[in-house]
Amino acid sequence: MLKNCNLCPRNCNIDRASQKGYCRAPDNIMLAKASTFFYEEPVVSGKNGTGAIFFSGCTLKCCFCQNKEISQDMKGLTVTDTKFSEILLNLQEKGVDSISLISATPYVLNIIRSIEKIKHKIKIPIVYNTSGYEKTETIKMLKDYIDVYVPDIKYINSGYSKKYSNAEDYFKYCSDAVYEKLSQKPKLIYKDNQTLISGVLIRHLVLPGLYKDSIDILNWIKNLLSTNNFECLISIMSQYTPYHQSNLYPEINRRITGFEYKKVINEANRLELNGYMQERISSKDSYIPDFDFEGII
Ligand code: SF4
Numbered sequence: 016m017l018k019n020c021n022l023c024p025r026n027c028n029i030d031r032a033s034q035k036g037y038c039r040a041p042d043n044i045m046l047a048k049a050s051t052f053f054y055e056e057p058v059v060s061g062k063n064g065t066g067a068i069f070f071s072g073c074t075l076k077c078c079f080c081q082n083k084e085i086s087q088d089m090k091g092l093t094v095t096d097t098k099f100s101e102i103l104l105n106l107q108e109k110g111v112d113s114i115s116l117i118s119a120t121p122y123v124l125n126i127i128r129s130i131e132k133i134k135h136k137i138k139i140p141i142v143y144n145t146s147g148y149e150k151t152e153t154i155k156m157l158k159d160y161i162d163v164y165v166p167d168i169k170y171i172n173s174g175y176s177k178k179y180s181n182a183e184d185y186f187k188y189c190s191d192a193v194y195e196k197l198s199q200k201p202k203l204i205y206k207d208n209q210t211l212i213s214g215v216l217i218r219h220l221v222l223p224g225l226y227k228d229s230i231d232i233l234n235w236i237k238n239l240l241s242t243n244n245f246e247c248l249i250s251i252m253s254q255y256t257p258y259h260q261s262n263l264y265p266e267i268n269r270r271i272t273g274f275e276y277k278k279v280i281n282e283a284n285r286l287e288l289n290g291y292m293q294e295r296i297s298s299k300d301s302y303i304p305d306f307d308f309e310g311i312i
Contacts, residue, residue: 017042022153023074023120024188040072040121044129045091047071047084049102049310051111054302056250056291059142059165061112061210068102069306070119075146076181077169078260079222079267081303086118092311099129102310107139112210113163115142123153130160140212147189148182154195164196164215171231179222179267190235193217197245215247216290220255223267226275230282237286249290251283 017031027036035041052067053060069082071091084090094102106114114137119126130137140162147166154164168189170176176185196215203214217236221229233249240247253276257268280292 017124020121022123022150024148024150024182024184025074036121038072038074038121039087039089040070041093043093043095044099044122044125045071045089045093046099046102046308046311047091047306048304048308049106050304051106051109052115052304055115055142055144055165056216056248058205058209058211058216058248059113059115059163063110063112065142066103066106066109066111066114067117067304068106068115068119068310069117069304070122072121073118073146074120074148075185077146078179078263079255079258081256081258082118082306083259085306090306092308094311096125096129097132099125100133103129104133104136105310107137111139113140113142115144115165117144118146119143120145120149120153123156127156127160134160140210147192148180148185149188149192151188151191151195154192154199158199162200162213163211164200165218166193166196166215167218167220168193168232168236169220170225170228171235172225172228175222175225175228179264194239194243197239197243197247201243201245203246203248211248215245216250217247218250218252220252221271221276221279222255223269223271223275225267226271226278229279233279233282233286233288237288247290249283249288251279251290251292 020031025037029036031042047069049068051064053064071085073086142163143161144165171186173183177183200214206212261268
């Protein structure tokens with residue numbers, strides 16, 4: 016299939032062995048780090064951290080991307096499917112409570128092949144953590160391989176998604192993909208009342224000036240949950256910090272205000288959504304890992 020890659024909504028239809036598509040991913044998995052990580056939500060990190068695997072390349076081009084070094088500049092090393100299986104098992108041996116595949120969309124087929132070989136040995140949940148810009152048919156392929164989905168919903172307004180992430184159709188695809196994820200994992204299931212072993216956690220980063228879009232997203236989620244009797248957790252993040260090309264857009268070249276964040280949190284509370292509502296006052300710059308190939312070489 017990577018001979019005609021159409022894994023994501025960019026539909027490049029190229030042979031990844033010899034050509035680069037929008038995401039710039041090669042046909043083999045390309046990684047920048049695989050190590051224990053404590054900065055995810057407690058239901059993902061557990062007590063012992065998650066084994067976070069950072070993939071190179073991305074299907075979006077967010078002007079505020081904090082991981083540009085790997086997402087757009089393609090820092091990373093390629094590994095075979097066999098080596099990737101070893102990396103998964105090595106992380107598990109370290110005693111982590113989950114494995115997080117971070118921005119892995121271009122490598123879904125490689126991941127399925129790699130997990131298939133060692134599925135009987137994997138004892139911890141595998142978490143699929145993405146930008147949300149995905150095709151439903153690609154998510155359907157993951158049904159038997161992923162335990163917990165952690166998608167972003169970044170925008171509902173197509174003007175914003177076009178302007179800041181070059182994806183006018185972001186919500187069209189993201190909303191269908193979130194529905195598929197919730198259809199696969201309709202209820203939240205925990206181990207020891209602590210670590211999520213099955214379910215969906217939706218993340219939303221509040222952007223400067225866009226709190227009304229955030230409120231629309233929360234209402235969309237509430238309606239989806241109520242209509243379908245789905246459960247999920249919500250993580251509302253306040254730590255937006257201008258990075259990369261944010262300075263090209265003066266309106267988002269600042270942190271969010273307390274007023275903006277409070278508006279969004281109040282709406283989440285009004286809608287009785289459950290999850291993580293970070294205190295804005297305590298939010299600092301997001302932790303950006305050192306992409307030093309740890310766990311890969
Ligand atoms: S995964 Fe990459 S190459 Fe494939 S369709 Fe998406 S952007 Fe294009």
